[in-house]
Amino acid sequence: MAEKAYRYRIYPNKKQQELIQKTFGCTRFVYNYYLNKRKEKYENDKITFSYNMCSKDLTKLKQKLKWLREVDSVGLQTSIKDLDLAYQKFFKEHTGYPKFKSKKNKYKSYKTKNTNSSINFKNKHIKLPKLGSVKIIDKQIPQGRILNATISQEPNGHYYCSLCCTDVEFEQLPKTNKNVGIDLGICDFAILSNGNKIENPQFYEQSEKKLLKLQRELSRKTIGSNRWNKARIKVANLQKHISNQRKDFLQKLSTTIINNYDVICIEDLDVKSMKETDSTVRNKRVGDVSWSEFRRMLTYKCEWYGKTLSVIDRYYPSSQICHCCGNIDGKKSEDIRFWICPECHSELDRDINAAINILNEGLRILNV
Numbered sequence: 163m164a165e166k167a168y169r170y171r172i173y174p175n176k177k178q179q180e181l182i183q184k185t186f187g188c189t190r191f192v193y194n195y196y197l198n199k200r201k202e203k204y205e206n207d208k209i210t211f212s213y214n215m216c217s218k219d220l221t222k223l224k225q226k227l228k229w230l231r232e233v234d235s236v237g238l239q240t241s242i243k244d245l246d247l248a249y250q251k252f253f254k255e256h257t258g259y260p261k262f263k264s265k266k267n268k269y270k271s272y273k274t275k276n277t278n279s280s281i282n283f284k285n286k287h288i289k290l291p292k293l294g295s296v297k298i299i300d301k302q303i304p305q306g307r308i309l310n311a312t313i314s315q316e317p318n319g320h321y322y323c324s325l326c327c328t329d330v331e332f333e334q335l336p337k338t339n340k341n342v343g344i345d346l347g348i349c350d351f352a353i354l355s356n357g358n359k360i361e362n363p364q365f366y367e368q369s370e371k372k373l374l375k376l377q378r379e380l381s382r383k384t385i386g387s388n389r390w391n392k393a394r395i396k397v398a399n400l401q402k403h404i405s406n407q408r409k410d411f412l413q414k415l416s417t418t419i420i421n422n423y424d425v426i427c428i429e430d431l432d433v434k435s436m437k438e439t440d441s442t443v444r445n446k447r448v449g450d451v452s453w454s455e456f457r458r459m460l461t462y463k464c465e466w467y468g469k470t471l472s473v474i475d476r477y478y479p480s481s482q483i484c485h486c487c488g489n490i491d492g493k494k495s496e497d498i499r500f501w502i503c504p505e506c507h508s509e510l511d512r513d514i515n516a517a518i519n520i521l522n523e524g525l526r527i528l529n530v
């Protein structure tokens with residue numbers, strides 16, 4: 163039993179679109195209003211204005227500001243819950259202080275919970291609080307019990323609804339009695355311990371020229387004009403297309419790996435720290451290859467289908483150990499593709515050797 167999210171493109175009618183836009187506005191307003199209130203209460207009276215206090219206050223606020231009553235009340239409630247989570251994260255993980263939500267953010271969304279079947283799925287429609295039945299085209303039927311729904315709008319204007327479901331049953335995949343180590347690379351996207359190299363598809367590079375051309379055209383238009391808006395949508399659509407290609411590639415690859423192996427060993431790569439330390443060319447590549455997204459997919463697919471993911475320490479020197487004799491030989495930079503072990507004289511492909519080491523280490527830590 164596990165959780166799964168189902169994402170649908172939705173086709174709200176005019177009236178529903180208006181209400182969705184209003185809800186985006188109201189949930190943002192409530193979030194910012196209580197962020198401001200919590201700040202003030204703390205600065206002036208040293209009081210933590212808690213979630214429960216916000217929640218009670220919201221009831222009063224809705225009496226004063228009647229327009230807040232026109233939208234999904236659970237959506238507003240979720241907004242102050244999100245604010246509270248942002249505070250908790252700030253206190254616990256010392257991440258940044260919660261920020262005000264800007265009207266200019268290109269991705270708009272709000273979240274609502276399923277209470278007494280307020281959200282349900284029927285005949286190519288999703289029923290949502292206040293909005294009623296919203297049309298979809300997708301044929302996929304959500305499994306399990308719907309927990310919540312996130313309604314969003316992308317920069318190209320399309321609307322989506324993501325249903326988060328729990329108690330979803332997955333058929334366990336048959337055991338293959340094969341295990342794999344994966345080294346994530348720059349030139350190749352991934353290198354498997356069996357010697358297979360999976361090329362980095364470079365979707366961004368394929369569309370780069372076209373994207374730059376569209377962006378140039380956009381920059382020549384008067385902001386806010388009809389032509390500007392058309393050009394803006396063209397840019398957003400192409401960006402969406404690149405991101406879809408990338409996601410599709412990662413989905414297919416992770417599924418193939420899950421189908422073929424029982425234990426999957428990977429390195430705990432800190433993509434963020436790599437982005438900060440290296441050149442711009444590498445930045446673009448790291449962004450393009452989306453390792454963290456790939457790892458996220460492997461994680462949930464392992465959980466769904468009864469496979470094991472073994473994540474080894476990021477400081478494990480996978481590329482410096484000779485997998486034949488265990489000899490450790492200095493730092494190997496990204497440019498060295500092949501090396502000969504000074505101990506046992508094995509000829510080693512840098513990445514395949516690393517993938518084999520990742521496999522061995524990944525299996526070792528499972529048995530500790």
Ligand SMILES: [Zn+2]
Binds near residue numbers: 484485486503504505
């Ligand atoms: Zn050796």
